[in-house]
Amino acid sequence: MQTNETKKAGASSFLGRMVRKQVMIPLAALLLLFLFNLIVDPSFFKIELGYNSAGNPVLSGFLITILDSGSELAILAIGMTLVTAATGGQDISVGATTAIAGSVLLRVLCGTNSRPETLQAPIIVAFLVACVVAMLFGAFNGVLVAVFKIQPMIATLILYTAGRSIAAWINNNELPVVSDETLTYFGEFIPGIPIPTPFFIAVACMIVIGLVLKFTNLRLYTQAVGINENSSKLNGLNPVFIKILSFVILGLCVAVVGLIKVARISTINYSVIAKDIEMDAILAVALGGNALSGGKFNMTASIIGAYVIQCLTTTLYKFQVRSDALPAYKAIVVIVLVIVSAPVVREKFNAFMAKRKVKEAA
Amino acid sequence: MKKKLVSVLVCAAMTAAVLAGCGNKAAETTDAPAAEETTEDAAAEETTDDAAAEETTDAAASGELIKVGIINNDPNESGYRTANDADMKAMFTEENGYEASFAYSLKNDEQITAAQKFIQDGVDYLLLSAADTAGWDTVLMDAQAAGTRVILFDRTIDADESLYEASIVSDMDAEGQTAVDWLAGQGLDEYNIIHIQGVMGSAAQQGRTGALNAMVEANDNWNLVTQQTAEWNAEKAQQIVQSVIDSGEEFNVIYAENDDMAKGAVAALDKANISHGVDGDVIIMGFDTNTWALEELLAGNWNYDGQCNPYQASYIDEVIKTIESGGTIEEKVIIMEEKGFDAETITQEDIDKYGI
Numbered sequence: 001m002q003t004n005e006t007k008k009a010g011a012s013s014f015l016g017r018m019v020r021k022q023v024m025i026p027l028a029a030l031l032l033l034f035l036f037n038l039i040v041d042p043s044f045f046k047i048e049l050g051y052n053s054a055g056n057p058v059l060s061g062f063l064i065t066i067l068d069s070g071s072e073l074a075i076l077a078i079g080m081t082l083v084t085a086a087t088g089g090q091d092i093s094v095g096a097t098t099a100i101a102g103s104v105l106l107r108v109l110c111g112t113n114s115r116p117e118t119l120q121a122p123i124i125v126a127f128l129v130a131c132v133v134a135m136l137f138g139a140f141n142g143v144l145v146a147v148f149k150i151q152p153m154i155a156t157l158i159l160y161t162a163g164r165s166i167a168a169w170i171n172n173n174e175l176p177v178v179s180d181e182t183l184t185y186f187g188e189f190i191p192g193i194p195i196p197t198p199f200f201i202a203v204a205c206m207i208v209i210g211l212v213l214k215f216t217n218l219r220l221y222t223q224a225v226g227i228n229e230n231s232s233k234l235n236g237l238n239p240v241f242i243k244i245l246s247f248v249i250l251g252l253c254v255a256v257v258g259l260i261k262v263a264r265i266s267t268i269n270y271s272v273i274a275k276d277i278e279m280d281a282i283l284a285v286a287l288g289g290n291a292l293s294g295g296k297f298n299m300t301a302s303i304i305g306a307y308v309i310q311c312l313t314t315t316l317y318k319f320q321v322r323s324d325a326l327p328a329y330k331a332i333v334v335i336v337l338v339i340v341s342a343p344v345v346r347e348k349f350n351a352f353m354a355k356r357k358v359k360e361a362a
Numbered sequence: 363m364k365k366k367l368v369s370v371l372v373c374a375a376m377t378a379a380v381l382a383g384c385g386n387k388a389a390e391t392t393d394a395p396a397a398e399e400t401t402e403d404a405a406a407e408e409t410t411d412d413a414a415a416e417e418t419t420d421a422a423a424s425g426e427l428i429k430v431g432i433i434n435n436d437p438n439e440s441g442y443r444t445a446n447d448a449d450m451k452a453m454f455t456e457e458n459g460y461e462a463s464f465a466y467s468l469k470n471d472e473q474i475t476a477a478q479k480f481i482q483d484g485v486d487y488l489l490l491s492a493a494d495t496a497g498w499d500t501v502l503m504d505a506q507a508a509g510t511r512v513i514l515f516d517r518t519i520d521a522d523e524s525l526y527e528a529s530i531v532s533d534m535d536a537e538g539q540t541a542v543d544w545l546a547g548q549g550l551d552e553y554n555i556i557h558i559q560g561v562m563g564s565a566a567q568q569g570r571t572g573a574l575n576a577m578v579e580a581n582d583n584w585n586l587v588t589q590q591t592a593e594w595n596a597e598k599a600q601q602i603v604q605s606v607i608d609s610g611e612e613f614n615v616i617y618a619e620n621d622d623m624a625k626g627a628v629a630a631l632d633k634a635n636i637s638h639g640v641d642g643d644v645i646i647m648g649f650d651t652n653t654w655a656l657e658e659l660l661a662g663n664w665n666y667d668g669q670c671n672p673y674q675a676s677y678i679d680e681v682i683k684t685i686e687s688g689g690t691i692e693e694k695v696i697i698m699e700e701k702g703f704d705a706e707t708i709t710q711e712d713i714d715k716y717g718i
Contacts, residue, residue, distance in 0.1 A: 043609070043610070050634065050635060051635050052632055052633050052634070052635050053631075053632040053633075053635050053636075053637070054632075058633060058634075060607070060608065060633070060634060061608055062605075062608045062609075065601070065604050065605070065608060069601055115654075173437060173444050175441060175652075175654075177654050188629070188633065189633075261597070264596075264597060264600070264629065265596045265597065265600075265622075265625060265626060265629060267625075267654075269594075269595070269596065269622050271440065271594075272593065272594055272595040272596075272622070273597075275593070275595060313601070314601070314605065317590070317601060317602060317605035318605050318608070318609055320588050320590070322590065322591070323590045323591055323592065323593075323598065323602065324562055324591050324593070
């Protein structure tokens with residue numbers, strides 16, 4: 001009798017701990033989506049090995065599509081989480097700066113000719129230039145936020161508005177098309193490897209940020225600045241630097257995303273590339289259970305959140321839900337999240353749980 | 363106080379961004395004599411923030427020149443608009459007897475302000491591609507009172523026909539019909555179509571969708587495997603087609619409402635090793651005749667590309683010449699000729715001539 005009781009208590013507290021874990025929020029959402037797909041149509045989980053038109057082996061299936069298409073969002077979620085944690089605000093210019101990064105990349109690759117026969121510069125050089133430019137734009141946002149104390153959403157509104165025009169101007173309004181195959185390796189497949197390259201790039205980014213968070217004080221400092229700027233200052237941190245740093249890291253993420261986006265189609269369309277991706281990135285951070293008002297953050301949860309969004313998108317495509325209705329479904333997710341995380345609801349829930357415990361005890 | 367400072371800074375930053383954009387373009391321009399006005403030169407004009415662009419070309423012999431004020435949408439908007447703008451600039455030069463001023467905006471109210479400025483400046487003709495259909499009556503009446511003739515191009519407006527001389531537009535319905543007729547002419551036993559739409563509600567989307575929908579409804583062997591909007595976005599189109607491929611449904615036609623989306627769709631097909639184009643399993647259809655898209659046709663990777671003609675300048679020129687020589691315009695609405703290109707008949711000359 002006694003042992004039974006403790007066992008039960010142990011199990012419930014384990015469950016309780018799991019539920020309270022932040023990572024559970026996106027994981028639960030992901031499981032829910034998988035469960036739905038499993039019941040309605042298990043072929044969702046089918047993965048096939050086939051060959052693409054160039055004769056190289058490629059894996060295909062909905063799961064692969066999610067991993068492939070979700071890469072950009074996962075990468076952006078990394079940077080967005082840091083910005084959110086440090087500044088308590090979000091960067092809404094990432095879509096536009098992705099256009100800039102992609103434009104710079106193509107400009108360097110193509111030189112002055114918009115339809116070059118051969119690449120004018122190695123891809124790595126073009127990518128590094130794009131990184132520098134994107135980080136500069138990130139720093140611009142960061143300075144506005146950290147030094148001039150403008151609200152992040154307002155500060156990044158500048159590039160949100162101007163970014164796509166700047167991107168068009170970088171290439172004199174032309175639409176460069178790259179015919180060289182090596183660029184597509186970054187957006188599709190490397191010959192011989194059946195897994196899409198963007199997934200590898202995303203994993204590389206995750207490993208890098210994982211190592212950085214493990215071996216440097218970035219996590220601690222960012223959280224300290226996000227929780228209380230003044231006390232972090234009193235403790236010898238430099239909040240201005242940390243905030244700018246978070247925007248610069250996001251800029252780096254943006255450059256990587258720009259590379260993938262451009263490599264996918266070997267060209268660019270300034271007005272639609274990475275359109276509305278900023279909202280998805282912010283949603284990924286929120287889905288990860290991170291407070292959008294800054295402070296503590298959980299990187300893993302954000303990244304899973306990004307894949308949840310892609311899973312939702314792919315599921316809706318699969319069931320032929322009109323894609324212009326997609327934002328409505330995302331809105332439902334946001335509403336549920338906001339309500340669940342609202343302090344009023346939490347208090348009520350805790351009170352309810354406490355009551356139940358008392359009842360059980362009695 | 364702090365708030366004020368912040369808002370000042372934001373303004374400053376925005377101005378800086380704008381100036382940076384202008385500065386560089388201006389730097390490209392050369393002090394070429396007006397007669398040799400290049401498109402680049404004109405590009406400098408467009409960046410003058412002053413929408414009403416006072417910069418008319420150095421009119422040495424302004425006496426005989428016809429003064430035209432051209433109000434267009436921002437050339438950054440799309441490849442179509444860029445081509446349209448370049449065409450205008452090539453036509454309305456001093457060599458051709460025009461003194462042209464340009465104003466650009468995607469906003470109706472700014473366009474109206476620019477129009478009023480042009481009327482005050484006493485232009486002979488006001489050429490207008492309106493951002494919005496509504497709100498033009500008053501300003502057009504002003505134009506009529508001032509003796510300025512108005513010619514609409516590319517877009518129509520909700521105003522009485524008497525207020526303008528002519529309206530030169532694309533017929534999107536006809537574009538869709540041409541494409542669907544072409545598809546019907548392919549004589550397939552069964553049409554299983556992936557239909558990728560543009561931004562819902564845009565004129566191009568409605569016209570290009572309408573014809574296909576009518577055909578699918580009328581024929582039993584025409585089916586839509588999926589009908590989704592990719593909002594002109596290549597990548598969304600890729601995801602939509604990918605999703606159809608993943609679910610294993612059969613299809614043999616991709617009807618994409620612009621070239622970008624067709625390109626995205628083809629990327630998904632290539633990934634799955636589904637052959638397309640001439641002699642392929644899937645027929646690829648696009649719109650807008652971008653040069654690169656026509657090259658895909660020539661290479662046999664795509665099957666069809668429908669034109670959305672951005673070259674209205676010669677039509678406008680004709681209208682103006684007619685009016686100047688005392689003639690009358692009989693048909694106010696002039697619909698431009700628009701072609702559809704077939705991969706089997708397209709030539710390099712077509713690409714050079716019609717590619718944008």
